[in-house]
Amino acid sequence: MQSQIKHTQSQIKHIHQQLVSKHISCVDLVQQKLDLLKQNSNGSVNALLDTYALELAQAVDAKIAKGENIGLLEGIPFGVKDVFMLQGTYTTASSDFLKQYKSAYTASAIQKLLDAGAIPIVKENCDSFGHGSSNENTIFGAVKNAQDETLVAGGSSGGSAVNVAKDYTVFSIGGDTGGSVRQPAGYNGVYGLKPTYGRISRYGLMAYASSTDCVGPLAKSVEDIRIVLNTISGKDIKDQTTYDSSQIDETTLENASGIKAVGYFKNLLENDAMDPTIKADFMDSLEKLKAKGIQVKALDFLDADTLVSTYYILAMAETASNLSRLDGTNYGNRINAENLIESYAVTRSENFSEESKRRIVGGNQVLSQGFSDEIYLKSLAIRDKISADFEGFFQDVDIVLSPVTPGLPPKVGDSLKDPLAMYLSDAFTVGFSLGQLPTLTVPKGTATGIQITAAKTEDERVLQFAHLLEETL
Amino acid sequence: MNKVMTVDVLSSIKGATPSEAINKLFEVINKANLSTGDSVNNSNKSAVSVESLREDLVVGSSELEKQLIVENFPKEKNGYLVVAKVIEA
Numbered sequence: 040m041q042s043q044i045k046h047t048q049s050q051i052k053h054i055h056q057q058l059v060s061k062h063i064s065c066v067d068l069v070q071q072k073l074d075l076l077k078q079n080s081n082g083s084v085n086a087l088l089d090t091y092a093l094e095l096a097q098a099v100d101a102k103i104a105k106g107e108n109i110g111l112l113e114g115i116p117f118g119v120k121d122v123f124m125l126q127g128t129y130t131t132a133s134s135d136f137l138k139q140y141k142s143a144y145t146a147s148a149i150q151k152l153l154d155a156g157a158i159p160i161v162k163e164n165c166d167s168f169g170h171g172s173s174n175e176n177t178i179f180g181a182v183k184n185a186q187d188e189t190l191v192a193g194g195s196s197g198g199s200a201v202n203v204a205k206d207y208t209v210f211s212i213g214g215d216t217g218g219s220v221r222q223p224a225g226y227n228g229v230y231g232l233k234p235t236y237g238r239i240s241r242y243g244l245m246a247y248a249s250s251t252d253c254v255g256p257l258a259k260s261v262e263d264i265r266i267v268l269n270t271i272s273g274k275d276i277k278d279q280t281t282y283d284s285s286q287i288d289e290t291t292l293e294n295a296s297g298i299k300a301v302g303y304f305k306n307l308l309e310n311d312a313m314d315p316t317i318k319a320d321f322m323d324s325l326e327k328l329k330a331k332g333i334q335v336k337a338l339d340f341l342d343a344d345t346l347v348s349t350y351y352i353l354a355m356a357e358t359a360s361n362l363s364r365l366d367g368t369n370y371g372n373r374i375n376a377e378n379l380i381e382s383y384a385v386t387r388s389e390n391f392s393e394e395s396k397r398r399i400v401g402g403n404q405v406l407s408q409g410f411s412d413e414i415y416l417k418s419l420a421i422r423d424k425i426s427a428d429f430e431g432f433f434q435d436v437d438i439v440l441s442p443v444t445p446g447l448p449p450k451v452g453d454s455l456k457d458p459l460a461m462y463l464s465d466a467f468t469v470g471f472s473l474g475q476l477p478t479l480t481v482p483k484g485t486a487t488g489i490q491i492t493a494a495k496t497e498d499e500r501v502l503q504f505a506h507l508l509e510e511t512l
Numbered sequence: 513m514n515k516v517m518t519v520d521v522l523s524s525i526k527g528a529t530p531s532e533a534i535n536k537l538f539e540v541i542n543k544a545n546l547s548t549g550d551s552v553n554n555s556n557k558s559a560v561s562v563e564s565l566r567e568d569l570v571v572g573s574s575e576l577e578k579q580l581i582v583e584n585f586p587k588e589k590n591g592y593l594v595v596a597k598v599i600e601a
């Protein structure tokens with residue numbers, strides 16, 4: 040039966056129909072996207088998977104020619120952030136360290152998409168090892184915003200957001216540790232989901248901060264986010280933090296009648312760094328929800344400085360630990376020196392970017408004797424408080440809404456000059472990461488969108504509310 | 513004996529020094545007020561219970577995977593993979 044939902048036009052379904060009706064061949068579709076990616080001036084591409092993608096497309100066309108049925112995702116071209124393993128392809132993390140590294144295996148989330156017949160066409164530019172919020176920390180050159188090339192694309196999944204925004208990919212798979220899917224989605228005007236931590240396997244995603252790392256889809260409609268989410272979710276023996284989740288049905292998204300109350304963080308909006316237009320537009324969106332009979336409640340949360348500091352301290356500690364494996368011994372760009380210890384030091388000094396080094400050094404400070412009690416354990420305690428606060432909030436409200444960013448995208452070059460300002464620009468995204476909550480960027484309401492968050496494992500509710508929000512704004 | 517290690521040694525990064533931007537994050541946490549009763553309970557809800565641990569299985573790599581691992585090794589000479597020089601006092 041044809042769905043009655045009108046506000047979420049699924050590109051996946053549209054292209055599927057075009058393929059099935061032979062309106063377009065899969066080879067032509069993939070070639071068109073490859074041509075667009077090749078010519079693009081936004082710097083969103085690290086590597087094109089042209090030969091591989093065209094082979095897969097030919098197989099889809101052959102199937103259609105034989106009159107066989109194809110699945111919904113079969114033949115749909117998608118992008119992959121260059122931190123995901125895809126066997127036999129370069130997986131560089133946009134770094135000098137892994138410039139020549141080829142994935143030996145395939146990430147679980149990407150494998151599920153391959154199994155469903157989707158076609159990966161590009162490894163996408165991103166901040167090196169996910170370290171950045173502007174996509175300027177990359178050896179492939181800054182990614183430029185889809186709407187204005189003088190501005191940054193955001194990060195770290197900036198290439199993925201731009202490719203979706205410009206229709207170079209139908210959807211892309213990004214990674215979100217502290218906002219890396221949601222913030223570039225907001226900056227480029229697309230949807231981006233950070234699901235509940237553990238809903239999608241992290242196996243084959245290069246580890247940044249393991250306790251908040253999430254795989255997340257970016258797309259142009261809620262419906263496409265739903266389709267991809269359903270495909271890549273699920274328990275995976277290769278990532279023991281994963282959990283079993285139910286498929287989210289399209290028809291259930293139409294019914295948001297269970298959502299009676301939403302909350303927002305009043306104190307974060309009162310921060311001096313808040314752009315007045317984003318604040319005004321956000322408050323206006325709340326008014327429109329009130330007019331629809333939704334109760335709106337102000338919530339008192341931690342201040343922006345504490346949220347950002349807690350997140351970065353824990354993320355730096357985890358990344359210092361995770362990236363200690365990169366020493367040029369078994370893979371990566373080894374630089375030999377007079378002995379082993381010198382080889383490690385020279386290899387790491389020459390191959391990590393300034394931002395990655397800053398975070399590794401900060402992480403090792405955090406974990407060192409004398410610092411760990413005052414800084415690391417205290418940050419863990421604050422994280423526990425954040426989780427407890429969220430549990431309390433969701434006793435009271437069904438959804439928490441917030442802007443995605445306090446400001447507009449900066450100009451290319453500005454964020455590199457002021458790393459602290461870049462960290463503080465994550466004020467609205469990092470709290471939900473620490474809470475491991477499902478959060479979706481909807482490109483409506485403010486210039487950089489609105490985030491919808493629900494309690495843990497309530498990803499369905501987030502998508503339900505996204506429908507309601509689209510109808511309202 | 514308590515041996516003090518500098519951040520460059522801890523990080524294996526030559527000339528590394530603490531950054532001003534990150535020191536500011538530390539200052540915020542140092543000054544943060546945790547109300548009474550807030551303490552680390554480390555209620556790590558992502559931890560796996562012993563009963564849920566997967567079986568300890570050895571899974572062999574495919575030929576392609578082995579070939580890619582060899583290809584990624586930084587140095588090869590006469591068919592052997594060459595490790596970094598180990599000279600310790």
